[in-house]
Amino acid sequence: MKLYFKYLAILFKSQVQYRTSFWLLTVGQFFIPFSVFAGLYFLFERFGQIKEWSFFEVALCFAVIHMAFAISECFARGFDAFSSLVVNGDFDRLLVRPRSTVVQVLGSKFEFTRFGRLLQSIIVLVYALANLPIEWTLLKGLTLLLMISSGVFIFTGIYMLAATMCFWTIQGLEVANIFTDGGREMAQYPLNIYQKWVSRFFTFVIPFGCVNYLPLLYILGKTGSDSDLYVLAPLAGFVFILPCLLVWQFGVRRYRSTGS
Template sequence: MRLYFKYMSIHLKSQMQYRTSFFLMSFGQFFIPFMVFGGLYLMFERFGQLKGWSFFEVALCFSVIHLSFSLSECFARGFDAFSSLVGKGDFDRLLVRPRSAALQVLGSKFEFTRIGRLLQSGIVFIWSVSNLPGLWTFPKLLALLFMVFNGLLIFTGIFILAATFCFWTIQALEVANVFTDGGREMAQYPLNIYEKGVTRFFTFIIPFGCVSYLPLMYILDKREGDMLLPLLMPFGGALFLIPCLLIWRIGVKHYRSTGS
């Protein structure tokens, strides 16, 4: 982990060489989800509720997903940009170094400008929690933190899968955006508003349901049961990440270098 934090320090110093650009990019990232959230607010102003969910309940769901996505984009961006390493032959250099290839790829790029998106999502998170007084218990607040961490693992796993395909296709597949950007847009709302097939896919295949919808059903007392289940559900991200890393290792073993 010392190597990972060293990578982080180097990239932060590099990006802060152009501070005006950095702050303008961060400012722009703040308003990207803000506009989406504005649309969400106007929708509830018009209709009042969404299939039994109040505005602040959906806002909490929105903020958890966007916090997870922002953290993943910031700290796992190396896998999202992995195609350039393969295309230029730079991945060969990583393989001869006495450190894990996955760790080196993970530390090859950081997007600290995502702090703007992270700040906006954090504001919505605090605002929604403060307007849901039933959440002010230690188990529920702990479950909320696990939900964010769980989402971070799931988005990182998707980035890893997309990077693995680069061993055979050279360039990253655009279909991966269906599960990153598309999954983020869908999971920012409760999954029960969609068809059952969609809900099952994003619960058992790409487990975004374990990030927000299923834990929130218990945290917000929308389903009877104890608090053990929402504390266990967020670990679904780890169950998703492990096979993604195994597939990555298979891809590395089948990598045949650039030949140059």
């Protein structure tokens, strides 16, 4: 972790060397999700609700998944841009260093300008919570934190799986965006508005439903007697990262360099 934070400090200093560019990019990232949120607002302005979900309930769902995505995009950007390390042969240098390849790839790139997107999500989160009649308890607060952190692990795991494919394909595959950008857009709404096969896939295969939909039912008081299962649902995100790490190690052991 000491090495990881050194990576963070070095890359942060390099990015703020051009301060005007840094702040303009950060402000741009702040306003980009507003167009999506505006679409959400006008949708409910027209139809009132979607399958008994109100605007502020969906806004809470929106804020949680966008916060998780922004944090993951900031700190796991090294896996998202991993193909450049393979193409240029730079990954060979990482292999001869006496440190974990996961830490080194994570530390190879950070996007601190994504904090603008994170700030926007926090504002939406506060706005939604201020307008929802939630009876807060310590367990509900912990569940909300687990939802966000679990979402970070899921997005990071998907980035890691996409990066692993680069060991065989060299270039990154755009199909991974179906599960990162597409997963973010899908999970900003409650899963029960989709067809059953979609909700099942994004609950039992890529567990976005365990991050957003199921624990959200508990926080909003829409569960039955077995509410403990909804509280534990976000743990699926932490479990999801484990097979992703195993697949990554499998790919590293079979890496044969690019000859660059």
